[in-house]
Amino acid sequence: MSRHLTLRTGTAGVAVASLLTLSACGGGADGASAWILTGGGWPAIEDDLERFGEEHEAEIDVEALENDAYKQQIRTAVGSGDAPTLIMSWTGGALLEYVEQERIVPLDGNTGDLENRVYDSVWQNGVVDDTVYAVPLNDVQPVVMYYNQEVLDEHGLSIPETWSDVETIIDTLDDVEDVDAFSLAGGSVWPAFMWLAYLTDRHGGEEAFQAVVEGEEGAWDHESIIWALETIQELGEDGFIGDYNAVDAGQNEDAQLLADGRAAFLLQGSWVYATINQDFPEFADSGNFGFTEFPVLEEGDGDPSNIVGNPANFWSVSSDASEDEQQVAFDYISEHLYNDETVDEMLDAGSLPPLNDIEDRIAGTEAEDFLGFADELVDNANHFQLSWDQAISPSEEQAFGDNLAGILQGNITPQEFVDSMNAQ
Amino acid sequence: MTTTASQDRKVRGQADGKRRQGPTFLMALPAVLFFGLFALVPLVGVFAISFMEWNILGSPSWVALDNWDTVINDRPFTWRALSLTLIFVVGSYLFQAPIALLLGVFMAGEQRYRAFLSVLYFLPLLFSSVAVGLTFQSLLSPYYGISAALPFDWLPSDWLSNSDIVMYVMIFVVGWCFVPFHALLYQAGVRQIPTDMYEAATIDGAGRMRKFFSITLPQLRYTIITSSTLMLVGSLTYFDLIFVLTGGQPQNAVRILPLDMYITGFSANNLGHASVIAVILVTIGLTMSLLLNKFSGSSKMESDKAGA
Numbered sequence: 001m002s003r004h005l006t007l008r009t010g011t012a013g014v015a016v017a018s019l020l021t022l023s024a025c026g027g028g029a030d031g032a033s034a035w036i037l038t039g040g041g042w043p044a045i046e047d048d049l050e051r052f053g054e055e056h057e058a059e060i061d062v063e064a065l066e067n068d069a070y071k072q073q074i075r076t077a078v079g080s081g082d083a084p085t086l087i088m089s090w091t092g093g094a095l096l097e098y099v100e101q102e103r104i105v106p107l108d109g110n111t112g113d114l115e116n117r118v119y120d121s122v123w124q125n126g127v128v129d130d131t132v133y134a135v136p137l138n139d140v141q142p143v144v145m146y147y148n149q150e151v152l153d154e155h156g157l158s159i160p161e162t163w164s165d166v167e168t169i170i171d172t173l174d175d176v177e178d179v180d181a182f183s184l185a186g187g188s189v190w191p192a193f194m195w196l197a198y199l200t201d202r203h204g205g206e207e208a209f210q211a212v213v214e215g216e217e218g219a220w221d222h223e224s225i226i227w228a229l230e231t232i233q234e235l236g237e238d239g240f241i242g243d244y245n246a247v248d249a250g251q252n253e254d255a256q257l258l259a260d261g262r263a264a265f266l267l268q269g270s271w272v273y274a275t276i277n278q279d280f281p282e283f284a285d286s287g288n289f290g291f292t293e294f295p296v297l298e299e300g301d302g303d304p305s306n307i308v309g310n311p312a313n314f315w316s317v318s319s320d321a322s323e324d325e326q327q328v329a330f331d332y333i334s335e336h337l338y339n340d341e342t343v344d345e346m347l348d349a350g351s352l353p354p355l356n357d358i359e360d361r362i363a364g365t366e367a368e369d370f371l372g373f374a375d376e377l378v379d380n381a382n383h384f385q386l387s388w389d390q391a392i393s394p395s396e397e398q399a400f401g402d403n404l405a406g407i408l409q410g411n412i413t414p415q416e417f418v419d420s421m422n423a424q
Numbered sequence: 425m426t427t428t429a430s431q432d433r434k435v436r437g438q439a440d441g442k443r444r445q446g447p448t449f450l451m452a453l454p455a456v457l458f459f460g461l462f463a464l465v466p467l468v469g470v471f472a473i474s475f476m477e478w479n480i481l482g483s484p485s486w487v488a489l490d491n492w493d494t495v496i497n498d499r500p501f502t503w504r505a506l507s508l509t510l511i512f513v514v515g516s517y518l519f520q521a522p523i524a525l526l527l528g529v530f531m532a533g534e535q536r537y538r539a540f541l542s543v544l545y546f547l548p549l550l551f552s553s554v555a556v557g558l559t560f561q562s563l564l565s566p567y568y569g570i571s572a573a574l575p576f577d578w579l580p581s582d583w584l585s586n587s588d589i590v591m592y593v594m595i596f597v598v599g600w601c602f603v604p605f606h607a608l609l610y611q612a613g614v615r616q617i618p619t620d621m622y623e624a625a626t627i628d629g630a631g632r633m634r635k636f637f638s639i640t641l642p643q644l645r646y647t648i649i650t651s652s653t654l655m656l657v658g659s660l661t662y663f664d665l666i667f668v669l670t671g672g673q674p675q676n677a678v679r680i681l682p683l684d685m686y687i688t689g690f691s692a693n694n695l696g697h698a699s700v701i702a703v704i705l706v707t708i709g710l711t712m713s714l715l716l717n718k719f720s721g722s723s724k725m726e727s728d729k730a731g732a
Contacts, residue, residue: 068671072690079480101481187585187673243566245674246585251558257567395479398692402676409587409674 031059032085032321032328035074037313038064039252040271041139041351048342049332056336058328060086066250075394078103078318085321085329091125091134091314092390093397099128104316105326107132112334121384122311122354134314135333139351140378141270142309143194145295146255149288151179151264160295163202170239173264180241183263185249186408189401192232193388194267196404197308199228202297206306206383213391220421224301229407229414236408245409252279259283267294269309273350273370291373303382310387312354347371352378396424467706474699484695491696495704501676502701505684508591509660512680515595516602516659521652524603528610529640542611549604557668560597564669584670587677594666594678601665602658606651613647614640649720653713660709681705 034049036042046062053059063084065073070088077083078098087104089095098104107126114135115123126134147159155176160166170181185191200208204224211219236244241263247253252275258266259280266272273291277284296304315337317329338353343361346353350367352374362371378384389397403420406412412420474491478484495502531542548556563569566581580586583593617640625635663682666672672679672687679687681701689698 075480075693076690097481103481189673243582243585246564246566246582248561248565251561251565253565253567260567262567395693398687401691405673406675409585411675 031061032325032332033061033063034086034315035063035065035070035084035088037070037088038066039275040269041274041346041349044342044345044349044351045138047345048336048339051341052332052336056328056331058331060328060332068250078320081320083318083320085318085325086332087316087318088137088313089134089316090310090387090390092386093393094390095126095134095314095316096128097394098316099133103319104133105319107135107317107330107333110330110334111135112337114333114337117338117355117357119354119356119378125311125386126314126316134316135337136312136354137315137337138313138353139270139346140309140312140354140374142307142374142377142381142384143198143267143269143294144374144377145292146258146266146268146272146276147290147292148258148261148264148283149290150286151261155179155264157264159290159292162295163297163300166239166295169264170235174238178262180263181239181265182235182241183247183254183257183266184240184244185247185254186240186244186405187247188249189405189408190389191249191254191268192404192408193400194269194308195232195235196225196228197385197388198267198294199231199297200224201306201308201383201385202294202300202302202304203227204300205302206385209385209388209391215393218422220418222418225418226414229417232407233410233414236410256280259289270350270352270370270374273367277350277367291370293377305380306383306385307377307381308385308387310390311384354378396421399424470699470702470706473695474703476696476699478695479693480690480695481693487696491700495697495700499697501679501684502704504676505679505681505701508678509680511591512595512662512678513656513659515591516599516662517652517655519595519599520603520606520655521648523599524606524651525610525644525648527603527607529614529636531607531611532614545607546604548601549608551601553601553664554668556597556601557665560665561669564593585674587675590670590674590677594669597669598659598662598665602655606655609647609651610644613644617643649716653716653720656716657709657713660712661705681708 036045042064046064049060049062074083074087078087083103087098089098108131111132118136122136122140126132126136152158155172157169157172160169166181173179173181197209204222208222208224211222241247241257247257254266254268255272255276256279257263259276276289283289293307315333317326321329338355343353343355347361347365347367350370352358352371359375362368362375365371389400392400399421403412403417407414407417473484475486475488476484477487477491527545531538531545561584564583566572571579571581571583580589584590621639621643622635625639630638661682662680663686666678666680666683667686670678672683682705685698685701685705688701689695
């Protein structure tokens, strides 16, 4: 074998080896570790973890990852026993799997008085078989409809309360060049999950998707899901912004399109409120930045108070961590989580911690309007649907994203979508 | 043929192996260990996992040939990924090779501004692929990229979301990153060509074009083989920029085998299927290298140097 053949074999081998070279960034030698996300309200969590290190002898080593990268890396890290001490999840299918594989430890007795402080509806997400496996760590994240008042004024539009209002808005903006009704980061696909979830819920109520979560045979083939997919494809024709499939949420382009007045509305998670304030302060301070709830579907069976989103992100403690590391994590959860200073920082950023006494603390904060709106939304909700991609089993997540991308790009039909998902 | 002459070449064949009186095997030990640890061991591991079902979190279970059967017979996408890979490899080669050759020849010249331009051409090689990816992502954005900045209506705005053009965009961006490296190889190759050949040709009345085709190109043939092999095998296993820029979307139009392997393994959490794809990839890569080596005659490479 000549030398450069050896070298090439090596190159191919190294590429393939990436399948096996598992991330080793997880458990540091001493002190606990935690991985968090970037953007949104996460800087407050990073500051909080740092303050914990300053106030205690133990340090928590923090690493911030981008959303998609986190999802792929955490699974590999957990699977290989190299997980950070504190494992963040959205609960749902991933949490169930962690529990099943005994990758995380029960937190009973190590959560201080958190259980009494946190909204029960949120707390229950971290409970599996009557045992606490995960505790909320940040804010309630309902998905809301943001708007640009300047665009609405310019074209004589008002905030849509019903789906026919939405259709009127789309018709009006159809003739306007360079302005569309809804900004959508279709290139990232997941923002479209929110549309699918809301439309299905408004059309058929929460039961439609519940059947999918419970793994009922053929559950995807539901008239409400098909109607929602059809509606998304119709919106793709003239409701969503022209090149929505090229818009990337990782770079906040969808929010930028709203801020620049290229779109009148944006359906996104509550974390985008913080993003817009940080990245597009001119728009945020202009008085044109508004938010409202998802419109009512007149003939739909769904409860119009239902909302979609993430109850919060949750901490679990890795069973692969050493006892010392676990103890640090327990101390952090029971003594430090949601301390006054951090709650204030969250509130200032427009993040709403799911705490029972939070209503009294909203008044007077910088983001008072938004927090009040979000609090009422969550309080009044008959059902809070966890984001679909998190609720389904992790093994279905990739197919779900691929199929919805197919819907957005118009190369599969709604029926093909449900057939493909039923086959998973 | 002498050892000295062949050492001048970047490419060395087997023929001189017998006569080599070089340093002992011991000196190669670190490299061999490194190669074994980071290439051979994972390779064997991947081969083993290709017979198992494993979702990363659970423990792997033996399923014999099930994964192979599924990936090859029941998964139409495998064949689509293969043909996309072929288009990407051939496209990248056709784009990179001529530009790299011409740039390399130019950079080896005597012009006064040459050094300055060479530094500029060389820059893409120094950037990390993720940085390049994010930069191009912004450049190619329909609302905030070049299409919005330039007043040309005929310019497409959906560079990364139009499944008809995204493959060519990828070939261009990846080429942009790798042309400098190959140009460097050619520059070194051209510098090795004895000037007396050109002087003789000038006396015989050969023009610039004639010299390029009759002296430069034939003298560069081993460099061409090296560079071609690296280009072909490199694009066969290429991953990072395509992943950063598209993740395989739209419509999986650029989900070439390495990307397909990653997505199957780490997004769909099916390491068994991903390992089958990985083994297929290694097999194709090795076969291609072996064939290139055989048919290019690098095993009997000789020096063309005057006096060698």
